[in-house]
Amino acid sequence: MAAAEGSHEVVVVREYDRKTDRRAVEEVEEMCQVGRTGNGKHRLSLHTHLLGDPMSRLRNSPASRMLVAEMAADGGARRQVVGMIRGCIKTVASPMFAKLAYILGLRVSPSHRRMGVGAKLVRGMEEWFRQNGAEYSYIATENDNRPSVNLFTKKCGYSKFRTPAILVHPVFAHRVRVDAGAAVIRLGSADAEALYRRRFSSTTEFFPRDIDAVLNNKLSLGTFLAVPKGSTPYDSAESWPGPDEFLAARPESWAVLSVWNCMEVFRLEVRGASRVIKALARTTRLLDRAFPWLHLPSVPEVFRPFGLHFLYGLGGEGPGAAALIRALCWFSHNLAMDGGCSVVATEVSCGEPLRLGIPHWKRLSCAEDLWCIKRLGDDYGDGSVGDWTKSPPGLSIFVDPRDI
Template sequence: MREEKVIVRVFDKEKDRHGAMAVEEMCEVGPSGKMSLFTHLCDPVSRVCHSPAFHMLVAETAGPEKQIVGLIRGCIKTATCGKKPFRCPAKHQTPIYTKLAYILGLRVSPSHRRLGIGLKLVKEMEEWFREKGAEYAYMATDKDNEASVKLFTGRCGYSKFRTPSILVHPVFAHRLSFPRRVTIRRLSIADAETIYRRRFATTEFFPRDINTVLSNRLSIGTFIAVFSNPRSKPDEWINAEEFLKNPPESWAVLSVWNSKEVFSMEVRGASRLRRALARASRVADRALQWLQIPSIPDLFHPFGLYFLYGLGGEGPRAVELVRALCARAHNLARDGGCGVVATEVAACEPLRGGIPHWRRLSCAEDLWCVKRLAEDYSDGSVGDWTKSSPPPSIFVDPREF
């Protein structure tokens, strides 16, 4: 192992942009093999700049010919880590919040790996987390990324915490339909916030600043689906408060985030045969859209995605309504020029059956690791979150995907 002095410092947007993006584009973000997935960022800080507090560090070689060989991003928010027990006198269950830090996009240049640069970047970022009062830090990685798992769980003191699934569906040339008996309505930001706070605020990882998320320029909209009532008029919606006073037996909701404006992705290493077959499927789909051929989009050049978040619902037929909402999101992505739509849900998510996806594009087990940073907590009922059992649902913040 060669010795080379590396300095970790704060990212300078003016002079470090190109060096940081070069490191990013050299690094795979999925399982390695004959085909690999790479990310192209619109801007190095674009993945975290929408969070309440964010920070970015770079690792740079010393000497006359300085070179950026590593980078790390971090952000901090207040999110739900549990809920008060049913004996709480409040009308609704009360969420327990914690100040939560997230590590996103740890990258080290392939030519400078196994030199301790990743460890140094993580330690420096954790110091910033502590200075800002974060109580926990967590990160996500592919469970098959042995180097990343070993670094965080072996050397940095993180524990394996949750194993959600990333579900990805291609965007076809044809539009997807859903049953006529399903009515889908776009909600105002105020109505969307009301429903999320009233029904999902106790969901693990729910962001306290959900209003900021919903009003962000990248949030395309929130949609609610119900089964049509032939006795009612379609314009009878008043507001979310009235809806929640007497909700239908089954309903579902989700929001759509425009990740295409932040980053694009590209599959590299595909054979000419795979590319030719994918191209043929697209040609047939465009020419014969009424046949609804499940074509493969052009994933071999940079493509964008829409991310589905805030997925939830209630009732015995909520899964059907989720399926209809996913079809609506697919059509939005088609009109927006995206290659795929994606979402991330808990391993035991009850509504998972309503989310269409292709196994070959999806990740059955993403790995989230967590670390306790603070010794004392603002709320004594929090306990040690790292030892809690996995809940049936989680809220995946689109700012951190």
């Protein structure tokens, strides 16, 4: 229990209770923006609308917990939830496998910031991480979110680790043409798992050991492989030979990705847009729906709660891999359009060669997301854990869709 500076209130951090805390947590979530888009004076804010219980974003993680910060006053007679934090633990490649904890969804009510609430929530979550054997903890935040960066790097002992790019593309009202020279094959989850494990587990940072659980999750809409037409004797799922034969005699260029349906867990909403911006966006949609054959770019309805499809597991090789990834992204765009989604997004390492093939709108994207990491083993002083925090970045990272 810690006293809030300059007051007689105290902050109590405890485990989330669905029966008593749900409404209060939803109110704090509603007040807090989760990101920003645009630039200059046209800065817009991004907000989350959870579907179902606030724990819903953690349901798909192997081990998870949620804590709330409660402000108590008048001897404890008045209590108010002023913040919350979510966390999960999993085993990932670093490239050696390590037990990694992830902090997701730290929120503090705007009226109770700069009072030590955020730091107390982080410390409470880290204690649970250690009790469950986590070797590292990491957090993703905006590179220009100074209060968040200062909290983790100056107060909580985290160091700046990776700066991946979040690439976002709107879903138009028309279908996008997929390169006719690319054959897109849908893989079964067992074949997708084998392909991912054999090609990426030892070369891709943050690769989850339980990739099978990710691919078999009901939110995973499938894994898709692209190869140049005519480069192989197969161009459909029916003629697919399986991962062993594919890897033994793979074409010069190929690419793969999987799709995750975030809109079943949460919706996003852009706020702060002027009437002029909203009117212009509405006009683009009207034109796109009226003349779909013109393939006009349009801004979807993002000023109300909208759905997101997340592309994960992007990989491939060969001189034509970037072009094949582009074909898979357009294929995923059409899948999202059919599913009523407004946005398709992915996150890749800043050095990812395939990044050049990913279509995105710069205004909607984030060139440098910031991942901060902390070696929890340092606190034990036993030297039993290798220091991943000092390793140079690799070309590729695996962004687990369960962490979105």
